[in-house]
Amino acid sequence: xxxxxxxxxxxxxxxxxxxxxxxxxxxxxxxxxxxxxxxxxxxxxxxxxxxxxxxxxxxxxxxxxxxxxxxxxxxxxxxxxxxxxxxxxxxxxxxxxxxxxxxxxxxxxxxxxxxxxxxxxxxxxxxxxxxxxxxxxxxxxxxxxxxxxxxxxxxxxxxxxxxxxxxxxxxxxxxxxxxxxxxxxxxxxxxxxxxxxxxxxxxxxxxxxxxxxxxxxxxxxxxxxxxxxxxxxxxxxxxxxxxxxxxxxxxxxxxxxxxxxxxxxxxxxxxxxxxxxxxxxxxxxxxxxxxxxxxxxxxxxxxxxxxxxxxxxxxxxxxxxxxxxxxxxxxxxxxxxxxxxxxxxxxxxxxxxxxxxxxxxxxxxxxxxxxxxxxxxxxxxxxxxxxxxxxxxxxxxxxxxxxxxxxxxxxxxxxxxxxxxxxx
Amino acid sequence: xxxxxxxxxxxxxxxxxxxxxxxxxxxxxxxxxxxxxxxxxxxxxxxxxxxxxxxxxxxxxxxxxxxxxxxxxxxxxxxxxxxxxxxxxxxxxxxxxxxxxxxxxxxxxxxxxxxxxxxxxxxxxxxxxxxxxxxxxxxxxxxxxxxxxxxxxxxxxxxxxxxxxxxxxxxxxxxxxxxxxxxxxxxxxxxxxxxxxxxxxxxxxxx
Numbered sequence: 272x273x274x275x276x277x278x279x280x281x282x283x284x285x286x287x288x289x290x291x292x293x294x295x296x297x298x299x300x301x302x303x304x305x306x307x308x309x310x311x312x313x314x315x316x317x318x319x320x321x322x323x324x325x326x327x328x329x330x331x332x333x334x335x336x337x338x339x340x341x342x343x344x345x346x347x348x349x350x351x352x353x354x355x356x357x358x359x360x361x362x363x364x365x366x367x368x369x370x371x372x373x374x375x376x377x378x379x380x381x382x383x384x385x386x387x388x389x390x391x392x393x394x395x396x397x398x399x400x401x402x403x404x405x406x407x408x409x410x411x412x413x414x415x416x417x418x419x420x421x422x423x424x425x426x427x428x429x430x431x432x433x434x435x436x437x438x439x440x441x442x443x444x445x446x447x448x449x450x451x452x453x454x455x456x457x458x459x460x461x462x463x464x465x466x467x468x469x470x471x472x473x474x475x476x477x478x479x480x481x482x483x484x485x486x487x488x489x490x491x492x493x494x495x496x497x498x499x500x501x502x503x504x505x506x507x508x509x510x511x512x513x514x515x516x517x518x519x520x521x522x523x524x525x526x527x528x529x530x531x532x533x534x535x536x537x538x539x540x541x542x543x544x545x546x547x548x549x550x551x552x553x554x555x556x557x558x559x560x561x562x563x564x565x566x567x568x569x570x571x572x573x574x575x576x577x578x579x580x581x582x583x584x585x586x587x588x589x590x591x592x593x594x595x596x597x598x599x600x601x602x603x604x605x606x607x608x609x610x611x612x613x614x615x616x617x618x619x620x621x622x623x624x625x626x627x628x629x630x631x632x633x634x635x636x637x638x639x640x641x642x643x644x645x646x647x648x649x650x651x652x653x654x655x656x657x658x659x660x661x662x663x664x665x666x667x668x669x670x671x672x673x674x675x676x677x678x679x680x681x682x683x684x685x686x687x688x689x690x691x692x693x694x695x
Numbered sequence: 696x697x698x699x700x701x702x703x704x705x706x707x708x709x710x711x712x713x714x715x716x717x718x719x720x721x722x723x724x725x726x727x728x729x730x731x732x733x734x735x736x737x738x739x740x741x742x743x744x745x746x747x748x749x750x751x752x753x754x755x756x757x758x759x760x761x762x763x764x765x766x767x768x769x770x771x772x773x774x775x776x777x778x779x780x781x782x783x784x785x786x787x788x789x790x791x792x793x794x795x796x797x798x799x800x801x802x803x804x805x806x807x808x809x810x811x812x813x814x815x816x817x818x819x820x821x822x823x824x825x826x827x828x829x830x831x832x833x834x835x836x837x838x839x840x841x842x843x844x845x846x847x848x849x850x851x852x853x854x855x856x857x858x859x860x861x862x863x864x865x866x867x868x869x870x871x872x873x874x875x876x877x878x879x880x881x882x883x884x885x886x887x888x889x890x891x892x893x894x895x896x897x898x899x900x901x902x
Contacts, residue, residue, distance in 0.1 A: 527729075611747060
């Protein structure tokens, strides 16, 4: 049974992505008691699935390691993974949270030796790689996962695989009797950091994501570029596995569109400019855009990518994509805005720069909260002691999400400080 | 109508966009276009337009009054509504195109012999006579719009179609003699006249 020690001076952080981790660590490092609830079996969220950061093209693993180290060293921070907040009752300074913890079937004895994964046979789509590639039924979600502990897929429980995994474990770390738990605990303030999800590309029907193999999303392309990803870092066409010889990026795929997301997702321009540096320099890359939104220091990066000879820009929102049945090439149709030329351009691979959508939908918040038209949390007095951090508040890049989360931590600290003052 | 044209040039000398906003149906939407081009790319007849919708919007903002009002691009619109469905900003593009066509016609700037404009006029005249469309006469008017000889040729070419329509009771040869009208024809005509007066008044106010 998981025990959570918490009081009205505890800060509950919902979501352990880069924003939640930042808020939790900043608060814990000022001496506050923090409980971090994370849905996935590991912290770090979508940042763990990035290959490189823009604009410096450095690796997120670096900052992730620092944060995970801070988390491990801080006794004030209690991370509960594979858990979801199902209810929050009360008011600022006196909340009661209900949390559902899913069974991991692996306890803290786990040394991440990997013997269980070798023993089991059934394979599943690898959600870490957006279902490109497979993982075993006993798995470490990714190499740097924190907690560094394996997970058993609930689908293998009750099958031979489960017993095989248990038998293979030398450390008595596999507990097949683990059950779902519901725990309740107190909190004085809540930092809501449930982040974002990529917009469902299937909804952009004219782009044919659901029917053209060589049309993929930006998050999939990111995994493909990662040497630890499903293709070992090779950029290949999903249709035939051949090396990609030309790439097109389509901007505002789902963003700034009254039929899809109303808002500008802010990251996609920079993400595509970044991804344009992934393939070898001699392959032609075309970026279709409405306008490039590279603000302040990002402008330099935009200019740098623009100067590359293999990268060209077409000012046009692509109208439709049709597959060339002979070679599997997607053909892009539209009219450009610089000359109003009608085009039908073929590319090897098309990457949809999909927008950012809040990961929690408007109806399913377990707490009273003010949501705007786009589904993001508004800073409002009605929210009481619940403060949004990072992408639950707006479409933000990592840098701005971290800044925003630090601010949210500050608000939460103020609330629990007030509680401390009245309780003496 | 050229007086009206002169008056409008005088009034909106500095801004064709303002003129469009004031006088063209849904014209106030033009400034909302962000030039993404999805309308042009989605238009099934797009390649027949000299200036696709997104370019027309830019031309309006760039004060290209003569070019816009005398192009036949907006007459190419078949009201399939693809552009409206796809426009990320929700511009009622189809309606704006019809609005521009109507405005250009009222100012007398529509290209002579523009087929859609000609058909629209024939359709209107046909409708006004009896308050309902006389399909037989509408077809004949279209056949003979370019003269008697051409009319006979057109009629011969479509002979089979006409006969089949009669057989299927889709068309009645007797309609050639007068044709039947709506119940209260004079009421209908009064109503249209009043509507026209209101519209003319609006434009005069704009003067």
